[in-house]
Amino acid sequence: MASAASTGVLGRLAWRLGRVADILPETPRVSTLVFEVPDWPGHLAGQHVDIRLTAEDGYQAERSYSIASAPEEGRVALTVERLDDGEVSPYLVGEVRPDDRLELRGPIGGYFVWRADAEPARPVLLIAGGSGVVPLMAMIRHRRAAGARTPMRLLYSSRSYEDVIYRQELEGLAAAEDGLEVVHTLTRSQPSGWQGYSRRLDRRLLDEVAWPASSGCAVFICGPTSFVEAAAAGLVESGHPPQSIRTERFGATGGGQS
Amino acid sequence: MKQSELKLDGNAIAGVLAEIFAVEMTAVEGTCAGCGNVAPMGAVDVYANAPGIVVRCPACAQVLITIVRAPGRTWLDLGGLRRLQLVT
Numbered sequence: 001m002a003s004a005a006s007t008g009v010l011g012r013l014a015w016r017l018g019r020v021a022d023i024l025p026e027t028p029r030v031s032t033l034v035f036e037v038p039d040w041p042g043h044l045a046g047q048h049v050d051i052r053l054t055a056e057d058g059y060q061a062e063r064s065y066s067i068a069s070a071p072e073e074g075r076v077a078l079t080v081e082r083l084d085d086g087e088v089s090p091y092l093v094g095e096v097r098p099d100d101r102l103e104l105r106g107p108i109g110g111y112f113v114w115r116a117d118a119e120p121a122r123p124v125l126l127i128a129g130g131s132g133v134v135p136l137m138a139m140i141r142h143r144r145a146a147g148a149r150t151p152m153r154l155l156y157s158s159r160s161y162e163d164v165i166y167r168q169e170l171e172g173l174a175a176a177e178d179g180l181e182v183v184h185t186l187t188r189s190q191p192s193g194w195q196g197y198s199r200r201l202d203r204r205l206l207d208e209v210a211w212p213a214s215s216g217c218a219v220f221i222c223g224p225t226s227f228v229e230a231a232a233a234g235l236v237e238s239g240h241p242p243q244s245i246r247t248e249r250f251g252a253t254g255g256g257q258s
Numbered sequence: 259m260k261q262s263e264l265k266l267d268g269n270a271i272a273g274v275l276a277e278i279f280a281v282e283m284t285a286v287e288g289t290c291a292g293c294g295n296v297a298p299m300g301a302v303d304v305y306a307n308a309p310g311i312v313v314r315c316p317a318c319a320q321v322l323i324t325i326v327r328a329p330g331r332t333w334l335d336l337g338g339l340r341r342l343q344l345v346t
Contacts, residue, residue: 013276050273052321064270111284111300225265247301248269 013108014053016040017101026079026165028201030131031093032068034078038102043071045142046113046135046220046248048196049106053088056142063088066134066222066248067107070141076104081131112248114139114220116146123151123215127200127231129223130158133165135223135248140180140258144173151217153181155209157201159188183209201227206234213239222248264307268299271311274325275299278334281344291318291340299342 012072015097025031048066052213055061069077082093096102112135124143128138135155143150158164164184174182185197185205211217219240221231226247236242266341268275268284285298295317302322303314310326315338322338 013280031268048269048272062273064273105273107277108282109269109284109300110282111272111298112269225263247267249265249267250270 013105015025015103019106020096020098020100020102023076023098028154029093029102029163029165030076030079032079033092033096033220035078035102035104036077038154040074041107043107043177044110044113045066045071045138047107047109048135049076049104049108050234051088051092053091054103054104054199055193064108065088066138068134068137068141069251070138070145071144072142076106077136078133079137083215095246096176106202111244112220112222114142114218116148116150119218120150123153123211123217125210125217125219126130126144126152126154127201127210127219127221127223128154128156129227130163130233130242132221132227134222137166138222140173142250143180149179151179153211154199155183155185157185157187159222160186161189161191161194164202201231201234203234203237204244206231207238210235210238210240213241216227217244219245220248221245223250225249235239261305264305266306267303268306270304270306271313271325272300274311274327278309278332281321285345286345287343288322288339289341289343290315290318290320290322291338293318294340296320 009052015036018037020033022034025029030119048064050062050064052060052062065078068079080089081093083089128136143152149227153223170182173180184202187200221228228247232245232247235245259293261346276310286299287296288299289296295315297316303316305312310324313323314320315322324331326334
């Protein structure tokens, strides 16, 4: 009865056991865990889930991870970056095996979300630093799955070519030329013949890539705290109204997501 | 590591807030009792590296909320918030 009682109190946000249905390596440090979650109520693009691990001595660690899959997919894909000094991510990327069951709860969040049917004609600018691309990928996948033609532009900063998460999928989606554009910048190393940007996000890069404020675009920025603040401040300086910019920070070293 | 680099935002504690308030809180607008700034809870500053969670106003840095959790108990201090506007 204890579980029934706690479910009653937290009925709106209960812990569920999700089964790991698949594990997809994305980069040397990043993997996607695909979960089947019984009675999953569905989610919006940009939402996340909390994962809770419990050690044999009862110690619990809880972390928040963005959902990478589109709402239309029905399953819950989490893309996780392994942080070597992290408490949870080294377990999720490296130890977890298919058919393992993990405690998770969600979907969570209603601020950093995008719905294709809300303002279908309003352009959407997505700015990602590293694994900050994950919730933005859910928005990109949602746009495609919903058949939306919303103009969408992703500016994606990674350390190197090998660190670009979803590289092939993004190439394929952008090649469709249906209104999605992808612009990469590689900040640490670039492959020979690299045609894209090769520096950290700065005001000039933002001015070259972002739509002007007059476009009325909605902006979603996700990445490390300093990255998010630089991007948001640059756009505000260029005249974008602060209320059109939504941000999600995950700390200097993954912080809340370690 | 500098304190500024440990700053998260309200999205990071959406689960904790939903557990306490039993509704989705990141889109709820909060008014700072210090400066009167209004911000969605998803956009407030959050420091989660202390034993508790400290939520600060993004405009004036006043402490809006502190949350301390222990087995079986949660302490919630809302002293820095003047108002929450929930969409009902």
